[in-house]
Amino acid sequence: MIEKKKIRCIFCGEHKESSREHIIPEALGNRYFVTYDVCTECNNRLGSEIDAPFVDDFLMRTARKALGIKGKQNSLPNIIAGTYEVDGGRKIRVDDEGHWSLLPAVKEENGAVQISASSKADGIRIVEENVKRRLKREGIEWTEDVRAVLMKHLKITEQPVLPPETLPQRSDFRAIYFGVLKIAYEYSSSILGGNYFNDEIAKACRRMLNNPSAASFEEIQRYIHHVPAPKDIVEPWTNKYHVLSLMMIEGIIGMDVALYGCHAWNFQIQISDCASNYSFHSPHIDLVPIAGGGG
Ligand SMILES: [Zn+2]
Numbered sequence: 001m002i003e004k005k006k007i008r009c010i011f012c013g014e015h016k017e018s019s020r021e022h023i024i025p026e027a028l029g030n031r032y033f034v035t036y037d038v039c040t041e042c043n044n045r046l047g048s049e050i051d052a053p054f055v056d057d058f059l060m061r062t063a064r065k066a067l068g069i070k071g072k073q074n075s076l077p078n079i080i081a082g083t084y085e086v087d088g089g090r091k092i093r094v095d096d097e098g099h100w101s102l103l104p105a106v107k108e109e110n111g112a113v114q115i116s117a118s119s120k121a122d123g124i125r126i127v128e129e130n131v132k133r134r135l136k137r138e139g140i141e142w143t144e145d146v147r148a149v150l151m152k153h154l155k156i157t158e159q160p161v162l163p164p165e166t167l168p169q170r171s172d173f174r175a176i177y178f179g180v181l182k183i184a185y186e187y188s189s190s191i192l193g194g195n196y197f198n199d200e201i202a203k204a205c206r207r208m209l210n211n212p213s214a215a216s217f218e219e220i221q222r223y224i225h226h227v228p229a230p231k232d233i234v235e236p237w238t239n240k241y242h243v244l245s246l247m248m249i250e251g252i253i254g255m256d257v258a259l260y261g262c263h264a265w266n267f268q269i270q271i272s273d274c275a276s277n278y279s280f281h282s283p284h285i286d287l288v289p290i291a292g293g294g295g
Contacts, residue, residue: 009039010189010197011046011210019043023186024242025179027055028259029069029290035190042210046182049212054179058171063260067239070292080167090116090161102161106130120156127154174217177224177267182209184224184255184269187244187286192253192271192278199272222270229258229266241287248275248283260290 004017016039024030038046054060061077063069070076081096083103091103102118104126113130117123131150132142140146185205189196196202205223208215243258253272259265272278 005036007037007039008194008197009042010035010037010186011042011206012039013197014039016041021046021186023190023244024183024288025051025055027051027064027069027071028060028242029064029067029292030242030288031291033286033288035186037189038186046209050178050182050209053172053175054182057175058169060176060179063262063265067260067290068292069290080169082167084164084167086161086164092161092164094164094167100164120158123156124154173226174220177217177220177226178209178212180257180259180267181205181220181224181269183244183257184267184271185209187257188246188253188255188271191246191284192280195277196272199274199277201270201272224267224269227266227268229256229263239290241289243285243287245283245285246271246280248280251275253278253280261287 006015007018008015018036019038019040021035021038021043022030023033023035055064056077058079062079064071065076065079068076078096080094080098083091083093086092091105092100093103094100102116104118104122105116106126107114107116113127115123115126115130117126127150128147131146135142135146185202189202192199201223208220239260241261243256243261245256247254247256251273252270253275255269255271257267257269259267
């Protein structure tokens with residue numbers, strides 16, 4: 001039996017078993033760019049509290065789908081698929097190609113039962129199932145005669161449902177900023193080494209990442225900015241790499257995270273005010289290949 005390596009976790013600071021942590025989430029196409037300085041517990045917690053809301057955000061899902069980045073189940077994320085409310089409180093189900101259908105609904109009012117369905121046949125099927133269930137509860141058998149009575153009393157009106165005018169979506173920039181901050185913190189920790197753990201900015205970032213619900217959006221924006229990069233520095237939609245770079249300017253260490261190598265998805269993160277604490281001189285740039293990214 002091989003004993004797992006013990007590390008000091010860069011998130012909880014405890015000496016624990018190492019785990020394999022993707023510096024950029026796997027869902028964004030990163031297969032091999034990993035750190036082993038995160039314990040299993042923190043890895044799992046960060047996965048559900050930071051990574052999942054980040055990669056599942058509407059804008060991230062759109063990019064993943066546009067670039068053909070398949071997830072763990074080897075499928076592309078859905079973008080607009082879901083259930084939406086349309087006129088009169090009726091609900092429709094929409095698939096990712098934009099096809100929609102009325103969701104069956106049963107409404108009971110003053111002893112009358114009203115069924116909504118997308119077709120006459122569907123409506124009849126739902127009514128039959130509904131009546132069968134009720135009869136069974138009363139110990140009454142379902143027969144062709146019962147069916148005939150039911151059909152005689154059934155009143156069908158056709159009421160067209162108009163196609164939806166909009167399919168409202170929302171993007172959560174807070175989730176995106178947290179996702180990027182985590183990338184920056186893990187990357188900086190791996191480049192700057194164990195000393196970085198005690199950096200004042202590292203402490204602040206760690207505190208927010210360890211308890212994201214307690215951190216305000218204003219607080220996180222003190223350290224991270226969405227700054228679209230000039231197009232001559234980062235190619236628009238290279239589709240091949242995420243670009244991470246760490247650099248020192250006048251005693252300050254800063255980082256750029258260009259998701260998808262896209263100038264529009266470039267973030268700048270403050271890493272340290274005390275560059276002299278680290279033996280760090282020349283800029284570090286890493287291109288993280290996007291697997292499945294059509295490249
Ligand atoms: Zn930990």
